[in-house]
Amino acid sequence: MENNTIFSPIVFYDNTNTDKSRILSENKGKTGIYQWTHKESGKIYIGSAVDLSSCLSKYYSPLNLKRLDNYISRALLVYTHSAFSLSIIEYIDITGLTKENARKLILSREQFYIDSLVPQYNILKVAGSSLGYNHSDESIALMKKIQKNIDRSGEKNPMFGRTGEKNPFYNRTHTAETIAKMKEINKGKIKSEEIRTKMSVSQKKINNLGENNPMFGKTGDLSPVSKKVYVYSSSSPSILCYEFLSILETAKYFNCSNTTISRYIKNGEVFQKEYILSFYPLI
Structure with a gap:
């Protein structure tokens, strides 16, 4: 090519x-x-x-x-x-x-x-x-x-x-092998708004009322969906690398637990040797 x-x-x-x-x-x-x-x-x-x-x-x-x-x-x-x-x-x-x-x-x-x-x-x-x-x-x-x-x-x-x-991609298509590899590379990437909407619709069909809701009784800081998480470069703290809607979404992206994300935010330590996590915009 x-x-x-x-x-x-x-x-x-x-x-x-x-x-x-x-x-x-x-x-x-x-x-x-x-x-x-x-x-x-x-x-x-x-x-x-x-x-x-x-x-x-x-x-x-x-x-x-x-x-x-x-x-x-x-x-x-x-x-x-x-x-x-x-x-x-x-x-x-x-x-x-x-x-x-x-x-x-x-x-x-x-x-x-x-x-x-x-x-x-x-x-x-x-x-x-x-x-x-x-x-x-x-x-x-x-x-x-x-x-x-x-x-x-x-x-x-x-x-x-x-x-x-x-167009660089004119008259060409991805092979099945390439598509599989693209999916592998993109694992953990932030889901698109369209996918989030579809997931939201599916969730609404599930009985999550009252005590059936996994978030029952969890409010404020206890809720992994209650706060946005801002991820900055530790070498250049003014550079925003990622922005997630919740601790849960952040944990899924980095393939770790909610507790780990919360701990690094609370302690202000460098996460994975290159990131600073925060509930609030640093700039």
């Missing part, structure tokens, strides 16, 4: 499994922006690195992918690297720049591509979030302001006019 980015890549690797040695050797010591692309669905992930080879090598470690447990890492584990292509969409010259200025330049270029391509695998839409950068409050506020002011309507949307043969 051809590369579906709207930008012409500097270097393109069609099979990241067989091209592994080339990817790591050709990008050693180079700084730039990279793009993972799932060849069948066209979904992409945008990232940046001071040393592309060092950064990309981490995507070949099953232990590291399991530890990260984010959308792109789960996709790589389920589909395997042979299902993905890799594009280096920009090399960045940081010669003579201070570490801080180099960081700012890299993040500004990554943010440009995130804004332009709207990558589906990037859960956080702020550049550097996946790399553990600690943005200043000022830079976070600025990037959020920029995000809000971006007009992606009409011709300004990168997918505008990409219908029919111009």
Whole structure:
């Protein structure tokens, strides 16, 4: 399949499994922006690195992918690297720049591509979030302001006019195997409003009146459905990663108990080494 980015890549690797040695050797010591692309669905992930080879090598470690447990890492584990292509969409010259200025330049270029391509695998839409950068409050506020002011309507949307043969998924369908893998990757994702509505209708048909209701006698903080839960990045507490309708929904997403979620909210400890949980918006 051809590369579906709207930008012409500097270097393109069609099979990241067989091209592994080339990817790591050709990008050693180079700084730039990279793009993972799932060849069948066209979904992409945008990232940046001071040393592309060092950064990309981490995507070949099953232990590291399991530890990260984010959308792109789960996709790589389920589909395997042979299902993905890799594009280096920009090399960045940081010669003579201070570490801080180099960081700012890299993040500004990554943010440009995130804004332009709207990558589906990037859960956080702020550049550097996946790399553990600690943005200043000022830079976070600025990037959020920029995000809000971006007009992606009409011709300004990168997918505008990409219908029919111009659409990356034109004349193609998912195989049964791919559909099964997509379901595996999406396990635990927040249910859509449509599904929630259907579940609500089904629940209404069940006799949950009085003592038959599992929530009978549970009010206020005792009710796992009484409070929203806000999940923030521990490295950048101003970045909201997820928002759940209840403790119960949060626990289901992270595959743990309601008690565990409640404990981390109460104690204010870092959850799963990367999140801060709160009943209230932090910003």
